[in-house]
Amino acid sequence: MIKQASILILGIFSSIVSCQGQRGISIDRSHLSLARTTWESLLESEDPRELFRVYVGDTLPGPQSGIPSVVGRWESSRDSLHFYPYFSFRPGQSYILQLPNQGSIPFYILNEKASEAPISLRIFPGLDSLPANQLKLYLQFSSPMREGFAYSHVSLLEHSGQPLESPFVPLKPELWDESHTRLTLWLDPGRIKRGLGSQQHFGEVLTEGQTVALVVREGWKSRQGKALKTEVRKSFYISEYDYDSPLPETWALRSPEAHSLSPLILFFHESLDYALLQHTLTVWDSKGNKFLGTVSVPPDGTSWEFTPDSSWLPGTYEIRIETFLEDLAGNNLNRPFDLDLLENVELSKEREVAILTFEVQF
Amino acid sequence: MKRCLCFLVVLCVALHVETNATPYPVKLTDNFVLGNPEINSLSSLAFGPEGILFVGDSENAKVVAIDTQDPASSSEVEPFQIEQVDHKIASLLGTTADKILINDMAVNPLSKVIYFGVHMEDGTPVLIKTKGDTFDVVPLEKVSYSQIDLKNAVAVDATDRRGRSLRKWAISDLAYHDGKVMVSGLSNEEFSSTFRSIPFPFSEKQSYASLEIYHAAHGRYETYAPIKTFMPYVLHGKTHLVASYTCTPLVIFPMDEVKPSTHTKGMTVAELGNRNTPLDIISYKKGDKSFILLANTSRALMKIDPTKIEAYEDYLTEPVEENSGTAGVDFIALPYVNVLQMDKVSDSQIVLLQRMANGDLSLHMPNVRRL
Numbered sequence: 224m225i226k227q228a229s230i231l232i233l234g235i236f237s238s239i240v241s242c243q244g245q246r247g248i249s250i251d252r253s254h255l256s257l258a259r260t261t262w263e264s265l266l267e268s269e270d271p272r273e274l275f276r277v278y279v280g281d282t283l284p285g286p287q288s289g290i291p292s293v294v295g296r297w298e299s300s301r302d303s304l305h306f307y308p309y310f311s312f313r314p315g316q317s318y319i320l321q322l323p324n325q326g327s328i329p330f331y332i333l334n335e336k337a338s339e340a341p342i343s344l345r346i347f348p349g350l351d352s353l354p355a356n357q358l359k360l361y362l363q364f365s366s367p368m369r370e371g372f373a374y375s376h377v378s379l380l381e382h383s384g385q386p387l388e389s390p391f392v393p394l395k396p397e398l399w400d401e402s403h404t405r406l407t408l409w410l411d412p413g414r415i416k417r418g419l420g421s422q423q424h425f426g427e428v429l430t431e432g433q434t435v436a437l438v439v440r441e442g443w444k445s446r447q448g449k450a451l452k453t454e455v456r457k458s459f460y461i462s463e464y465d466y467d468s469p470l471p472e473t474w475a476l477r478s479p480e481a482h483s484l485s486p487l488i489l490f491f492h493e494s495l496d497y498a499l500l501q502h503t504l505t506v507w508d509s510k511g512n513k514f515l516g517t518v519s520v521p522p523d524g525t526s527w528e529f530t531p532d533s534s535w536l537p538g539t540y541e542i543r544i545e546t547f548l549e550d551l552a553g554n555n556l557n558r559p560f561d562l563d564l565l566e567n568v569e570l571s572k573e574r575e576v577a578i579l580t581f582e583v584q585f
Numbered sequence: 586m587k588r589c590l591c592f593l594v595v596l597c598v599a600l601h602v603e604t605n606a607t608p609y610p611v612k613l614t615d616n617f618v619l620g621n622p623e624i625n626s627l628s629s630l631a632f633g634p635e636g637i638l639f640v641g642d643s644e645n646a647k648v649v650a651i652d653t654q655d656p657a658s659s660s661e662v663e664p665f666q667i668e669q670v671d672h673k674i675a676s677l678l679g680t681t682a683d684k685i686l687i688n689d690m691a692v693n694p695l696s697k698v699i700y701f702g703v704h705m706e707d708g709t710p711v712l713i714k715t716k717g718d719t720f721d722v723v724p725l726e727k728v729s730y731s732q733i734d735l736k737n738a739v740a741v742d743a744t745d746r747r748g749r750s751l752r753k754w755a756i757s758d759l760a761y762h763d764g765k766v767m768v769s770g771l772s773n774e775e776f777s778s779t780f781r782s783i784p785f786p787f788s789e790k791q792s793y794a795s796l797e798i799y800h801a802a803h804g805r806y807e808t809y810a811p812i813k814t815f816m817p818y819v820l821h822g823k824t825h826l827v828a829s830y831t832c833t834p835l836v837i838f839p840m841d842e843v844k845p846s847t848h849t850k851g852m853t854v855a856e857l858g859n860r861n862t863p864l865d866i867i868s869y870k871k872g873d874k875s876f877i878l879l880a881n882t883s884r885a886l887m888k889i890d891p892t893k894i895e896a897y898e899d900y901l902t903e904p905v906e907e908n909s910g911t912a913g914v915d916f917i918a919l920p921y922v923n924v925l926q927m928d929k930v931s932d933s934q935i936v937l938l939q940r941m942a943n944g945d946l947s948l949h950m951p952n953v954r955r956l
Binding site for chain 1: 626628643644667668669672673675676677678679680681684686688704705706707708709711718719720721722724755756757771772773774775776777813830831862864882883
C-alpha cells in the first residue's frame with residue numbers, strides 16, 4: 224500500500240490513480256495500458272462520465288441497484304483524466320473508481336481530522352434541583368455537532384432507571400445555536416401548561432419530589448466525525464412549581480467603584496435562564512450610550528456579572544433588561560408561562576424593556 | 586356543563602404594515618437577480634406559483650425564493666416508487682446514508698419535480714431534485730433568486746429597539762398562499778415564536794408584521810403558542826391556518842380576522858393520541874371532495890374531512906379517558922406509518938417519503954382512491 228497526502232490507494236493501483244487531496248483524483252493513461260490514440264479516441268467519442276465513474280464504498284454497486292455515482296466534474300488532458308467531486312471526498316470514506324473495461328480501483332480518504340479534541344458536554348442549568356414545571360434544558364458541547372440525532376441520544380430517567388416516556392418535544396429543525404454547539408431541549412409544554420388535554424390525559428413530565436437523570440448517550444458525533452466517548456449523566460431533584468415572573472425590583476445589585484474596572488453584579492435570588500442571561504441585559508450611561516463590557520454568568524444562573532471594557536465614570540447608569548428574559552419555568556418579566564386569566568383579568572401593557580438604575584459614586 | 590376549550594389568538598403587531606409603493610412586477614420573478622443566494626441551511630421548502638421554490642434558511646434567518654426554471658409538465662404523473670432514497674442521495678454526494686439529513690421535501694406543482702432540502706454531516710446544505718427515477722444536485726452558485734432577511738425585519742418591528750438583541754428564529758415551516766409567504770419561527774431560547782405573513786414578490790423597502798400568537802386553555806391559562814407546522818386552508822370561504830403548536834396537536838384560526846392588537850378566537854379541532862403531534866399537514870382531493878392529511882410523530886397517517894371541521898362547533902372539551910385516547914373531529918387512520926415527509930403532486934395525487942418496515946426509505950405515490 225502506498226500512502227499519499229490524504230488518500231490511500233491500494234497496491235498496484237497507486238500508479239494509476241493519484242490524489243488531489245480531498246478535492247479529486249487523477250487517472251494516468253500510461254498506467255492504464257492504453258495507447259495514446261486509443262485514449263484520445265475514447266475520450267473524444269464518449270463522455271468521460273459514461274466511461275469512468277466513482278462510487279461510494281469498496282465494491283461496485285450492482286447494475287440494477289439504481290445507486291448513482293458521485294456527482295462531480297471530469298476534465299481530460301492528453302495523458303490523464305481528472306475527477307473533482309462536487310463536494311469534497313469525505314475523510315474516512317472508501318470509494319471505488321469504475322474503469323471502462325469493467326475493472327475498478329478502490330481508494331480511501333484518510334481521516335486527517337482525527338486529531339480533533341475529545342468531545343465534552345456540559346448540561347444547563349448547572350443545578351441539582353429544578354422546578355416541577357422546568358421548561359427547557361441546554362446541552363453545551365465543545366464542538367459543533369451533527370444534527371438529526373438529538374432525540375435518539377437523549378433520555379430522562381426516573382430514579383428507578385426507567386426512562387420517562389417522550390419527555391421532550393421532537394422539533395425539526397433541532398434547535399441549535401449559531402455555533403451548532405448548544406442544543407435546546409423543550410420539555411413537552413403541552414404537559415406543563417395547566418388545563419391542556421395533554422397534561423390532563425398523560426400527566427406532567429416531572430413530578431414534585433422525584434429525582435430524574437438526564438442521560439446523553441455516547442456515540443453522538445461532531446460535524447467532524449468525532450464521537451462523544453462516554454455517556455454524560457446529570458441528576459436533578461424536582462422541587463415545587465414556579466408560576467411567578469421574575470421581579471427586577473427585588474434583585475440585589477452591587478455597584479462598582481468609580482475609575483475602576485470592577486464588575487457590576489446582579490443577584491436574582493432565583494435561577495434564570497442561562498442562555499438568555501448572556502445577552503438580554505445591557506448597561507447604558509446617562510447620555511444613552513451603550514457601555515461595552517464582558518458578561519459572565521455562573522452555571523446556576525443566579526447572578527449576572529458585567530466587567531466593563533473601560534473604567535466606570537461617576538454618574539447614573541441604566542441596566543436594560545429585555546422582558547423576554549425567563550426563569551427556569553418559562554416565566555418572563557412580562558408574564559408567567561401560563562398566565563391565569565381569572566387572576567389577571569386584564570394584562571397591563573407589556574413592556575419591551577425593564578430598566579434598573581444605579582449610581583457610580585465619586 | 587361542558588366548558589369550552591377555546592383558543593385565544595392574540596396577535597401583537599409591532600409595526601404598521603406598509604405596502605410597497607411601486608407597482609408589482611408583471612412576472613413574479615421580474616425582480617430576481619442572478620447569483621449565489623449564499624444559503625447556509627435548507628430548513629424548510631415550499632413552492633409558490635411559476636415554479637418558484639421558497640427556501641427557509643434558519644442559519645441566516647432569511648427566506649430565499651428561487652426560480653427553478655423547471656419546464657411545465659402534465660397535470661397528472663404516472664405513479665412511481667423509488668427505493669433507498671437516502672442511500673441514493675448520499676451516494677450522489679459521496680457519503681453514506683447515516684451522514685445525511687433530509688429536512689424537507691416539496692413538489693414543484695409546475696414540473697412535478699420533487700425537491701429535497703438535505704444537510705451533510707458537516708452541515709453543508711444541498712438542494713436535491715428528482716431526475717427520472719434517480720436524483721440530482723441543484724447547484725446554487727448561480728441561480729435566479731430574490732430573498733428577504735428576517736433578522737432585519739425584527740429590527741424594524743418596533744419603534745424603540747435600542748439595545749435589544751436580534752433574536753434567532755429557527756424556521757419551523759413556511760407556505761405560500763394568495764400572494765404571501767407565511768413563515769413560522771421557533772426560538773432556541775425563550776418560549777416564544779414568530780409568525781410572519783410576507784407579501785411576495787419581496788421588496789427591499791418592504792416591511793411586514795410579526796405576529797406573536799398566544800392561546801388559552803379553558804379560557805383560563807394563556808401561553809404563547811409556538812407553531813411547529815401549518816397549512817393555509819380555506820374553511821367557510823375564509824383562509825384559516827390549520828396548525829400544530831408545540832403544546833397542542835391541531836388547532837385552526839382564521840387569518841382574515843387577524844388584525845393588529847386584536848383578540849381572535851381560534852379552536853383546537855383534535856387531539857391525536859398519546860404524545861403524538863403532526864409532522865406535516867397537506868390537503869388533497871378524492872374526486873370532488875377535499876381532505877386534510879396529517880403525518881404524525883407516533884401514529885399512522887390520518888385523514889380528516891374538512892367539512893367536519895367547519896361543522897365542529899363543540900370545541901374540544903372533556904379529557905379523553907384512555908391513555909392513548911383521541912378526541913375532537915373524527916379522523917381516519919390510514920395504513921401508512923413512519924411517513925416522514927409528504928406533499929401534493931397535483932390536487933388529486935400525493936407523494937410520501939416513508940420509512941418502510943424493512944428500514945428502506947421509499948418515495949412513492951399511494952393510490953388516492955385508497956386513501
